[in-house]
Every structure is written in C-alpha cells, then in structure tokens.
Amino acid sequence: MSYIIEILPQLLDGLKLTVLVFVLTLILSIPLGMVLAFLLRIPVVKWFVNVYVWIMRGTPLLVQLIIIFYALPMVGPTLPRFPAALLAFSLNYAAYFAEIFRGGIKAVPNGQLEAAKVLKLSKWQTIRYIQMPQVVKIVLPSVFNEIITLVKDSSLIYVVGLGDLLRAGKIAMSRDVSLVPIMMAALIYLIFIGILTVLSKKIEQHFDYYK
Numbered sequence: 372m373s374y375i376i377e378i379l380p381q382l383l384d385g386l387k388l389t390v391l392v393f394v395l396t397l398i399l400s401i402p403l404g405m406v407l408a409f410l411l412r413i414p415v416v417k418w419f420v421n422v423y424v425w426i427m428r429g430t431p432l433l434v435q436l437i438i439i440f441y442a443l444p445m446v447g448p449t450l451p452r453f454p455a456a457l458l459a460f461s462l463n464y465a466a467y468f469a470e471i472f473r474g475g476i477k478a479v480p481n482g483q484l485e486a487a488k489v490l491k492l493s494k495w496q497t498i499r500y501i502q503m504p505q506v507v508k509i510v511l512p513s514v515f516n517e518i519i520t521l522v523k524d525s526s527l528i529y530v531v532g533l534g535d536l537l538r539a540g541k542i543a544m545s546r547d548v549s550l551v552p553i554m555m556a557a558l559i560y561l562i563f564i565g566i567l568t569v570l571s572k573k574i575e576q577h578f579d580y581y582k
Contacts (some may be wrong), residue, residue: 374547374549374551375551375555378543378547378551378552378555379555381539381542381543381552382536382539382540382543382552382555382556382559384534384539385534385535385536385537385538385539385540385556386535386536386559386563388528388533388534388535388536389522389525389526389535389536389537389563390563392456392457392460392525392528392535393521393522393525395457395461396457396460396461396464396521396525397464397518397521399457399461399465400460400461400462400463400464400465400468401465401468401514403461403465403468403469404464404465404466404467404468404469404471404472405468405469405472407420407423407424407465407466407468407469407472408468408469408470408471408472408473408475408476409472409476409498411469411473412476420469423466424466424469424470426466427462427463427465427466427467428466428467428470432459432460432463432524432527433527433530435459435462435463436455436456436459436527436528436530436531437530439455439458439459440452440455440456440459440530440531443455452531452532452533453533455531456528456531456533460521460524460525460528464517464521467517468514468517471510471513471514471517472506472510474509474510474513475505475506475507475509475510476502476506478505478506478509479501479502479505479506479509483501483505484497484501484502487501507578508578511571511574511575511578512571512575515567515568515571515574515575518567518571519564519567519568519571522560522563522564522567523560523564526538529541536556536559536560537553537556537560539552539556540552540553540555540556540557541553
C-alpha cells in the first residue's frame with residue numbers, strides 16, 4: 372500500500388497531460404468535424420473533404436503523429452511536442468466526427484428541409500434550428516463512443532516524448548521492476564472511462580426526455 376501511495380503522484384501528474392490532450396482534442400475536433408460534415412454537401416469542396424477523411428481514417432494515428440512531429444520539419448515548420456500531438460489528434464478525430472455528423476445530417480427527413488424553404492429560412496437558420504437539434508440527438512451515442520476511444524488513444528502521445536499517464540506508469544514499472552505502476556495506470560484509465568460512460572448515459576437520457 373505504501374508503494375502505491377508513493378507512485379500515485381507520478382501517475383496523477385501524467386493524468387493531467389492525458390486529460391489536457393483529451394479535452395483540447397474534443398474542443399478542436401468536434402466543431403471541425405461538424406463543419407466538414409456540412410462541407411460534404413457542397414459539390415465544389417466535397418472531393419477534397421472526402422480525400423481528407425479517407426487519409427485520416429485510413430492511416431493509423433500513430434503514423435500521423437510520427438509524420439507531423441518527425442517528418443513535417445523536413446519540408447516545413449518544426450512543431451513543439453505538445454502542439455504536434457494536439458494537431459495530429461485533432462485532425463484525426465475531426466475526420467471521424469465528420470463521418471458521424473454526415474450520417475446524422477442524412478438522417479434528417481428531406482421534408483423538413485423543404486418546409487424550411489417554404490418558410491423562407493436562410494441556410495444558416497435551417498442548419499441552426501432544423502438540422503442541428505436533430506443531428507445532435509441522432510449522433511450522441513456514436514460521438515460518445517469516439518470520445519471513449521480518444522481516452523485510450525491519448526496514450527499514443529508517448530511517441531513524441533510526452534509524459535502522459537501510460538508513460539509515467541511504464542517509467543515507474545521499468546525503474547522499480549514491478550507491474551503495480553502499469554496496473555495502477557490501467558485502473559485510472561478504467562475509472563476515467565467509467566465516469567465518461569455514466570456522463571454519456573445521463574446526457575443521452577436528457578435528450579431522450581425532450582424527444
């Protein structure tokens with residue numbers, strides 16, 4: 372027990388970075404994914420968005436992290452470790468959220484869009500008052516699935532040398548030749564995901580109440 376108390380501050384320091392990457396990725400990727408989903412309805416840019424989504428979803432996030440942090444400086448700017456990781460995560464998850472929101476947008480009945488035209492609503496008003504409230508209800512389960520996946524994917528930031536929760540556990544495990552640190556890190560991830568799961572159910576029930 373004393374050993375667990377001894378290593379817990381190290382793990383919690385790593386957890387801070389994990390949570391920071393998680394929160395900032397959501398703040399950046401969800402709005403970007405929503406914008407991309409609506410851009411898919413514009414013929415001029417649809418092809419470019421589809422290629423972007425294909426590349427981001429078709430290649431591992433680990434490879435994208437390596438390219439942005441290690442390969443990008445060969446042809447462009449050198450990014451510090453944290454911004455490079457955040458850029459890779461945001462671009463990757465924006466592609467997944469774009470596909471989720473695209474499905475939600477397609478699920479809105481065309482008759483409602485026609486009614487919006489009859490009422491002479493602008494495109495922005497149609498999106499804001501007709502489409503978005505329904506899209507949010509439709510995509511919530513899929514969005515929360517991606518959010519939970521993001522918690523586990525956040526451990527990939529070790530590849531650029533950032534000290535997240537998992538890396539803190541690995542360092543303590545190697546130093547002390549013990550499996551306890553990595554098991555503790557796994558437990559913290561499990562608690563984090565458990566809290567998000569409970570929160571997601573509460574939010575889904577809230578939206579179901581207003582159906």
